[in-house]
Amino acid sequence: MSEDVSLLTEEAIADEIKALVEKWKDSEGNLIMICHGIQKHYGYVPRNVAKYVSEQINIPLARIYEILTFYNYFTMEPPAENNIAVCMGTACYLKGGGQLVEEIKRKLNLKGDQKYSADRKYKLEEVRCIGCCGLAPVITFNGDVSGRVVVDDISKFIEDKKD
Ligand code: FES
Numbered sequence: 653m654s655e656d657v658s659l660l661t662e663e664a665i666a667d668e669i670k671a672l673v674e675k676w677k678d679s680e681g682n683l684i685m686i687c688h689g690i691q692k693h694y695g696y697v698p699r700n701v702a703k704y705v706s707e708q709i710n711i712p713l714a715r716i717y718e719i720l721t722f723y724n725y726f727t728m729e730p731p732a733e734n735n736i737a738v739c740m741g742t743a744c745y746l747k748g749g750g751q752l753v754e755e756i757k758r759k760l761n762l763k764g765d766q767k768y769s770a771d772r773k774y775k776l777e778e779v780r781c782i783g784c785c786g787l788a789p790v791i792t793f794n795g796d797v798s799g800r801v802v803v804d805d806i807s808k809f810i811e812d813k814k815d
Contacts (some may be wrong), residue, residue: 669704712781734794739790741782741800743789759807774810
């Protein structure tokens, strides 16, 4: 599992990130390249690293957040050991995506909008169309796509959690 770096101090921000900022700080289109580098390094873009970048390249933090939220690829939340995404695009939704979400939540004992299992081994996300509509409903498990998934298939991916 990626370490939770949400409390990183500026001193603890990786040398790799500092070098990345240094390399791109005066180039056009730099923000995207820096964000890619950060996500590659940490598995997500921690808020305090975004703040560090904002200060270093003199760009408002809000502009960085705009980019991070515009591109679906970026995330500001740390990944879990196992990452499950259920497609809730129209085709998948109509073919039972919602039932898959409910079953995963039941197995992981997730309440409301909770995304992480209590042991943080699993993270559940609902995503927009991932481009495999012919296989609806679709889920990805650690990036691997599975199509025509039915509720009973979910136990192949996760066991029931009691905590
Ligand atoms: S709607 Fe799910 S893959 Fe397109």
